[in-house]
Amino acid sequence: MAKSSRLTKEDWLAAGFRALATDGPAALRAEALARSLGTTKGSFYWHFKDLPDYKRQMLMLWRTKVATEVIDAVEKTPSGAAQLQDLLIRAAGPAPAAFGGRAIEPAVRAWSLTDPDVKAALADVDAIRCAFVAKLLSDMGLTDPHLPQAVYAAYLGLDDLTAKGSGDIATGLPALMTLILRAAPGN
Amino acid sequence: MAKSSRLTKEDWLAAGFRALATDGPAALRAEALARSLGTTKGSFYWHFKDLPDYKRQMLMLWRTKVATEVIDAVEKTPSGAAQLQDLLIRAAGPAPAAFGGRAIEPAVRAWSLTDPDVKAALADVDAIRCAFVAKLLSDMGLTDPHLPQAVYAAYLGLDDLTAKGSGDIATGLPALMTLILRAAPGN
DNA sequence: GTGATTCCATACGGTAGCGTATGTTATTGC
DNA sequence: GCAATAACATACGCTACCGTATGGAATCAC
Numbered sequence: 001m002a003k004s005s006r007l008t009k010e011d012w013l014a015a016g017f018r019a020l021a022t023d024g025p026a027a028l029r030a031e032a033l034a035r036s037l038g039t040t041k042g043s044f045y046w047h048f049k050d051l052p053d054y055k056r057q058m059l060m061l062w063r064t065k066v067a068t069e070v071i072d073a074v075e076k077t078p079s080g081a082a083q084l085q086d087l088l089i090r091a092a093g094p095a096p097a098a099f100g101g102r103a104i105e106p107a108v109r110a111w112s113l114t115d116p117d118v119k120a121a122l123a124d125v126d127a128i129r130c131a132f133v134a135k136l137l138s139d140m141g142l143t144d145p146h147l148p149q150a151v152y153a154a155y156l157g158l159d160d161l162t163a164k165g166s167g168d169i170a171t172g173l174p175a176l177m178t179l180i181l182r183a184a185p186g187n
Numbered sequence: 188m189a190k191s192s193r194l195t196k197e198d199w200l201a202a203g204f205r206a207l208a209t210d211g212p213a214a215l216r217a218e219a220l221a222r223s224l225g226t227t228k229g230s231f232y233w234h235f236k237d238l239p240d241y242k243r244q245m246l247m248l249w250r251t252k253v254a255t256e257v258i259d260a261v262e263k264t265p266s267g268a269a270q271l272q273d274l275l276i277r278a279a280g281p282a283p284a285a286f287g288g289r290a291i292e293p294a295v296r297a298w299s300l301t302d303p304d305v306k307a308a309l310a311d312v313d314a315i316r317c318a319f320v321a322k323l324l325s326d327m328g329l330t331d332p333h334l335p336q337a338v339y340a341a342y343l344g345l346d347d348l349t350a351k352g353s354g355d356i357a358t359g360l361p362a363l364m365t366l367i368l369r370a371a372p373g374n
Numbered sequence: 375g376t377g378a379t380t381c382c383a384t385a386c387g388g389t390a391g392c393g394t395a396t397g398t399t400a401t402t403g404c
Numbered sequence: 405g406c407a408a409t410a411a412c413a414t415a416c417g418c419t420a421c422c423g424t425a426t427g428g429a430a431t432c433a434c
Binding site for chain 2: 023024025026106107109110112113114119122123126127130144146147149150151152153154155156157158160161163164165166167168171172173174175176178179180182183
């Protein structure tokens with residue numbers, strides 16, 4: 001789990017995302033995290049002022065990652081339908097090592113229900129992604145002002161169902177795309 | 188908050204759903220709930236064996252309510268598109284008093300991430316609802332086997348966005364229905 | 375190497391919750 | 405009105421965690 005005996009701030013944050021994904025926000029405790037890293041809370045309180053500080057840094061890391069995701073989706077794919085699907089697939093893909101290699105979106109959404117700061121950050125992220133989906137749909141000739149929200153919601157729900165083992169985003173997304181394409185002008 | 192000085196088991200369960208909706212699963216503690224009801228945990232431990240017992244009863248209550256919801260939707264509306272929209276709107280509507288008058292679906296879904304029993308119950312519920320959506324879509328001539336999951340996911344996402352203040356299920360659902368109707372044969 | 379700095383271990387007082395035990399009040403049967 | 409019982413209050417020992425304080429070990433500068 002640890003490649004060296006000394007831990008970095010990033011190690012602690014990754015452990016936090018692992019704990020968040022598997023045991024929820026209540027697992028973000030200094031001593032429990034220390035145990036999961038085979039160390040003591042002495043290390044924790046050296047790297048972080050206190051738990052609120054630690055959670056703030058987790059949130060900043062997540063916030064930055066999400067922004068990068070959207071920007072990548074904008075720049076690295078051509079346009080229209082392919083770009084939309086790419087954004088959604090990317091967001092549903094395997095999590096980077098900084099998040100402990102786990103899908104953390106559902107956990108962060110659950111966390112937002114009990115933490116105002118997380119809730120605010122998530123509202124930002126939802127707005128950004130939704131605006132991007134709106135642009136892509138507009139490029140496809142779909143201009144219903146409420147549609148982007150519905151499409152983005154479908155992605156969120158698929159991600160949630162996938163996380164809970166009751167769904168599969170890999171099959172759900174194409175079905176959604178088919179629905180959208182059938183409604184688009186010229187198809 | 189309490190109409191009589193003595194509390195019933197149902198009062199305690201309703202308080203639990205209120206706490207769950209506002210402060211998450213970590214708020215399901217005997218002493219905190221007692222404070223919210225203006226009493227002490229002596230009452231709690233008279234009505235319930237312990238916290239796991241209490242949570243089981245909350246889960247049973249929720250599980251029963253959801254089953255009732257779906258059955259009502261099946262029986263009380265004609266068929267096809269209207270029936271589908273009715274199911275979704277009903278599920279997103281105001282919560283009954285047994286749940287403290289709050290929308291608890293997002294909170295229960297968050298809860299399921301940290302409690303295996305909740306997760307199992309939720310998987311059941313998702314399967315039941317999804318099967319029902321599949322039947323309705325089939326009635327409308329839409330037979331893509333993965334579509335029901337996508338439609339149900341869209342509903343889940345809209346509910347989630349609504350709960351977080353970043354969306355509005357009242358405008359999102361019609362947009363989704365329009366999309367579905369456009370894809371259905373004969374429209 | 376050795377001195378300074380970085381990083382971690384341990385011990386401590388304090389808070390909060392759990393579940394039990396036992397006492398106290400309210401309500402009911404009659 | 406008065407047992408009997410249902411419903412609640414209070415006190416207790418226990419555990420887990422927080423944040424601090426301080427000492428010790430590992431690493432780096434040179």
